[in-house]
Amino acid sequence: MVSRIIPVDAFDLVVFGATGDLASRKIFPALYKRLLAGQVPADARVIGLARAAHTPEAFRHQLAASIRAHVGTAVDEACLARFVSQVDYLQLDVLGEAGWAELVARLGEHGARIRVFYLSVAPGLFSPICDRLWRHGITTVQSRIVAEKPFGHDFESARALNLHLAAHFAESQLYRIDHYLGKETVQNLMAIRFANALFEPLWNARFVDHVQITVAETIGVEGRGEYYDHAGALRDMVQNHLMQLLCLIAMEPPSRFAPDPVRDEKLKVIRAIEPFDAERVREDTVRGQYRAGADVPSYADDIGRTGSRTESFVAMKLRIANWRWSGTPFYLRTGKRLRARFSEIAVAFREVPHSVFAQTVSRLPANVLVIRLQPDEGITLRMTIKEPGPGGMRLMEVPLDMSFAEALVGKGLHMPDAYERLLMDIVRGDQTLFMRGDEVEAAWAWVDPIAAAWELDRRQPQPYDPGTSGPDDALMLMHRDNRRWRGIGE
Numbered sequence: 001m002v003s004r005i006i007p008v009d010a011f012d013l014v015v016f017g018a019t020g021d022l023a024s025r026k027i028f029p030a031l032y033k034r035l036l037a038g039q040v041p042a043d044a045r046v047i048g049l050a051r052a053a054h055t056p057e058a059f060r061h062q063l064a065a066s067i068r069a070h071v072g073t074a075v076d077e078a079c080l081a082r083f084v085s086q087v088d089y090l091q092l093d094v095l096g097e098a099g100w101a102e103l104v105a106r107l108g109e110h111g112a113r114i115r116v117f118y119l120s121v122a123p124g125l126f127s128p129i130c131d132r133l134w135r136h137g138i139t140t141v142q143s144r145i146v147a148e149k150p151f152g153h154d155f156e157s158a159r160a161l162n163l164h165l166a167a168h169f170a171e172s173q174l175y176r177i178d179h180y181l182g183k184e185t186v187q188n189l190m191a192i193r194f195a196n197a198l199f200e201p202l203w204n205a206r207f208v209d210h211v212q213i214t215v216a217e218t219i220g221v222e223g224r225g226e227y228y229d230h231a232g233a234l235r236d237m238v239q240n241h242l243m244q245l246l247c248l249i250a251m252e253p254p255s256r257f258a259p260d261p262v263r264d265e266k267l268k269v270i271r272a273i274e275p276f277d278a279e280r281v282r283e284d285t286v287r288g289q290y291r292a293g294a295d296v297p298s299y300a301d302d303i304g305r306t307g308s309r310t311e312s313f314v315a316m317k318l319r320i321a322n323w324r325w326s327g328t329p330f331y332l333r334t335g336k337r338l339r340a341r342f343s344e345i346a347v348a349f350r351e352v353p354h355s356v357f358a359q360t361v362s363r364l365p366a367n368v369l370v371i372r373l374q375p376d377e378g379i380t381l382r383m384t385i386k387e388p389g390p391g392g393m394r395l396m397e398v399p400l401d402m403s404f405a406e407a408l409v410g411k412g413l414h415m416p417d418a419y420e421r422l423l424m425d426i427v428r429g430d431q432t433l434f435m436r437g438d439e440v441e442a443a444w445a446w447v448d449p450i451a452a453a454w455e456l457d458r459r460q461p462q463p464y465d466p467g468t469s470g471p472d473d474a475l476m477l478m479h480r481d482n483r484r485w486r487g488i489g490e
């Protein structure tokens with residue numbers, strides 16, 4: 001699955017925001033791991049940029065310590081030394097004009113090669129950086145621009161940003177990251193669906209009763225209160241991560257596994273989701289906000305003020321209006337301070353049309369295919385079999401279980417972090433796992449009416465206790481349809 005290392009061409013990677021949280025925890029550790037795996041060539045170069053006044057040596061020293069802290073495994077010190085020797089640092093305030101000539105000079109040392117500009121900074125800095133890259137003639141046709149989430153706050157702002165980027169760069173140069181798409185299991189969704197004859201004939205409303213997508217976190221808003229309170233779970237999680245998962249579950253088979261065929265099909269799904277009017281928002285969405293627990297602060301304490309109507313939890317039921325999915329509801333939920341750090345997609349199949357075991361078994365459980373994203377990536381298919389032993393035909397449910405981590409043990413393979421995969425795809429110029437501008441806009445166009453209806457609704461989100469599955473109304477969303485959520489982390 002992850003055995004073949006395809007080396008990438010030499011590249012220069014410029015990381016804006018090199019001293020920040022994302023760069024320290026994700027980007028640099030991922031690069032180190034790819035170097036360890038032999039995928040990053042010895043003449044590749046990384047240039048970190050930020051306003052802090054570090055010398056390149058001081059930055060390398062700090063970087064080595066940060067990689068040791070974040071890489072999650074024992075560090076190969078020789079490899080780490082090699083990695084940091086390929087890293088340079090440049091002090092630069094992206095809102096000023098100083099320093100860009102120095103960046104031009106450093107990039108010029110290697111002539112024409114792949115240049116990746118990773119915008120790991122606040123979204124408000126994306127446009128100013130792109131303007132200056134353009135103005136100073138830093139980008140070439142071999143350049144890629146990588147934008148982190150959030151990509152816009154609503155349809156209008158996402159469109160404005162897309163137009164701004166399009167003024168300087170071709171769409172083929174833009175890599176909008178949704179790191180969920182870099183997760184092995186998420187990509188496996190496409191392998192399961194399109195590389196096995198078994199599932200695809202059943203993958204429709206005739207055989208699928210409903211789909212549940214859960215992304216649960218145990219943490220609160222942590223140090224991101226100001227950003228989060230402006231965004232909320234709908235914008236921070238549903239518009240991007242849950243929407244992408246939904247697309248991969250619901251899309252038609254693309255003609256081939258290539259950027260535009262895949263993204264065309266995802267876009268069709270987003271455009272086919274039934275829009276929400278105010279009444280649907282009232283009926284089919286639930287907003288929650290966590291209270292204080294025994295040893296954890298409330299949402300209000302976390303953001304430092306009371307009265308916020310921002311949701312830290314969302315549950316919703318949506319429908320996809322097309323031939324394949326008409327009649328199959330999709331239930332989505334995501335929230336903070338829930339029972340466990342836990343993400344999964346469950347495809348619940350319909351019951352068999354007639355039970356031949358009616359004399360001994362009152363109701364046959366239906367099959368469920370569960371795709372686990374975290375904590376333990378893997379796939380489970382719940383099946384019904386005969387309970388062993390004499391004494392008549394008794395049935396029992398068993399899981400056909402595959403943990404990726406266990407499956408890789410002994411094969412010398414590891415589960416790569418999403419950023420490892422995505423970074424190498426960027427260098428290779430493969431946009432398949434990145435969101436196209438029209439996809440992002442379509443997702444915002446669907447989300448905006450929900451956000452607007454909540455804005456008009458003066459009620460507070462429902463409070464819920466930390467360590468639970470969220471507010472009771474979220475349970476009711478499924479109970480009233482005679483269905484129930486799967487347990488979080490059980």
Ligand code: NAP
Nearest residue numbers: 017018019020021022050051052093094120121123148149
């Ligand atoms: P952060 O910790 O606040 O880091 C921001 C970085 O930007 C720092 O290196 C900062 O360094 C630099 N910076 C700020 N203003 C600058 C300026 N005028 N010129 C040059 N550099 C400047 O932020 P982060 O958490 O890493 O997030 C970065 C981006 O990734 C954001 O768009 C965020 O939404 C996104 N993201 C983050 C995470 C995460 O887990 N952290 C997850 C998903 C997406 P100086 O202050 O030294 O300049």
